[in-house]
Amino acid sequence: MTETENxxxxxxxxxxxxxxxxxxxxxxxxxxxxxxxxxxxxEQPGEGDDTRKWxxxxxxxxxxxxxxxxxxxxxxxxxxxxxxxxxxxxxxxQLAAQADVLVENFxxxxxxxxxxxxxxxRAIKPDLIYCSITGFGQTGPDxxxxxxxxxxxxxxxxxxVTGDAGxxxxxxxxxxxxxxxxxxxxxxxxxALQHRSRTGEGQQIDxxxxxxxxxxxANQASNxxxxxxxPKRMGNQHPTIVxxxxxxxxxxxxxxxxxxxxxxxxxMVVLGLPELGTDPRFAAxxxxxxxxxxxxxxxxxxxxxxNSDDLIAALExxxxxxxxxxxxxxxxxxxxxxxxxxxxxxxxxxxxPVRFLGFPAKLSASxxxxxxxxxxxxxxxxxxxxDELGLSEAKLDRLMADGIIAEEL
Numbered sequence: 001m002t003e004t005e006n007x008x009x010x011x012x013x014x015x016x017x018x019x020x021x022x023x024x025x026x027x028x029x030x031x032x033x034x035x036x037x038x039x040x041x042x043e044q045p046g047e048g049d050d051t052r053k054w055x056x057x058x059x060x061x062x063x064x065x066x067x068x069x070x071x072x073x074x075x076x077x078x079x080x081x082x083x084x085x086x087x088x089x090x091x092x093x094q095l096a097a098q099a100d101v102l103v104e105n106f107x108x109x110x111x112x113x114x115x116x117x118x119x120x121x122r123a124i125k126p127d128l129i130y131c132s133i134t135g136f137g138q139t140g141p142d143x144x145x146x147x148x149x150x151x152x153x154x155x156x157x158x159x160x161v162t163g164d165a166g167x168x169x170x171x172x173x174x175x176x177x178x179x180x181x182x183x184x185x186x187x188x189x190x191x192a193l194q195h196r197s198r199t200g201e202g203q204q205i206d207x208x209x210x211x212x213x214x215x216x217x218a219n220q221a222s223n224x225x226x227x228x229x230x231p232k233r234m235g236n237q238h239p240t241i242v243x244x245x246x247x248x249x250x251x252x253x254x255x256x257x258x259x260x261x262x263x264x265x266x267x268m269v270v271l272g273l274p275e276l277g278t279d280p281r282f283a284a285x286x287x288x289x290x291x292x293x294x295x296x297x298x299x300x301x302x303x304x305x306x307n308s309d310d311l312i313a314a315l316e317x318x319x320x321x322x323x324x325x326x327x328x329x330x331x332x333x334x335x336x337x338x339x340x341x342x343x344x345x346x347x348x349x350x351x352x353p354v355r356f357l358g359f360p361a362k363l364s365a366s367x368x369x370x371x372x373x374x375x376x377x378x379x380x381x382x383x384x385x386x387d388e389l390g391l392s393e394a395k396l397d398r399l400m401a402d403g404i405i406a407e408e409l
């Protein structure tokens with residue numbers, strides 16, 4: 001993965017018009033940008049993306065941009081257009097006519113009043129891929145409601161299985177509903193691009209945060225749908241796999257995450273309790289799950305006598321999955337993370353460095369590239385409108401004077 005001025009990624013030549021803000025949409029369009037697409041981010045003059053203000057911390061360059069904003073907006077160019085004004089709407093239509101993909105997260109019907117909804121833009125760009133991200137989707141009784149990540153984590157059932165047994169429901173420590181929706185949006189757009197390459201047809205993608213997060217319930221939902229077992233909060237324990245949690249050593253906690261019976265038998269050898277590996281209460285995975293408290297009563301006192309580094313080394317020696325619980329600063333300086341090259345840096349046009357976590361997949365023939373640091377609000381308005389639409393300096397000056405467009409807050 002390289003820092004470069006030119007796109008050489010698999011989506012080179014694809015133009016994305018990004019009318020989204022906050023996280024789910026920007027997360028999606030950032031990935032498309034990493035993979036080579038040209039992303040034009042449309043922002044409201046004088047306002048910009050909501051997350052620019054979601055600090056502290058803020059970037060120390062006077063822009064007022066938060067660390068939150070910086071995590072989701074590299075490889076984009078920022079253009080400020082007032083879409084509430086007819087001339088602003090016309091500029092968006094002209095940009096959409098040249099785009100391959102449009103991503104938006106307005107409330108249902110929010111862009112129709114501006115003539116920027118899918119039917120209106122399809123009429124001028126039939127092969128446009130138009131991705132609409134909302135809290136609850138374009139249909140259904142809740143379609144007109146707004147939705148943020150925290151609300152969706154609660155409504156989806158995710159919080160009902162997150163937290164300690166007997167404790168209150170908890171949200172995940174990152175905005176996982178927004179992030180997973182962004183991933184589903186990216187996957188859907190790539191599928192739509194493939195469909196277009198075969199048929200020439202564009203389409204609308206209707207994606208809801210609630211749908212995406214419910215889909216991510218995975219094994220927990222399947223246990224209910226197919227077994228009638230209602231999932232509960234279990235802290236760091238796994239609902240079916242045992243042992244698969246944290247254990248207290250003499251000097252700190254260690255994670256042990258085993259996936260099969262052979263690994264369990266090997267762990268019992270490491271702990272000096274080989275007889276438990278063949279004990280009929282524990283030998284099979286389902287039996288360990290049913291008898292977990294008896295197993296914990298036997299192994300927790302033994303684990304508590306180990307030094308954490310020694311236990312982790314013993315687990316690694318036996319090829320068993322185990323490790324420590326890292327803070328984020330600790331996680332980011334792990335030798336493995338350094339070896340994988342996940343942390344990158346780009347400079348803004350004023351030289352201010354921005355550090356970020358890159359695209360995690362390693363594509364051998366067409367790797368992700370990093371070409372633009374997260375832009376200052378409206379910094380690219382004039383150059384994009386001149387390059388993409390051929391607007392003259394005089395036209396740009398008039399649009400600027402009339403407040404239709406803005407440049408660099």
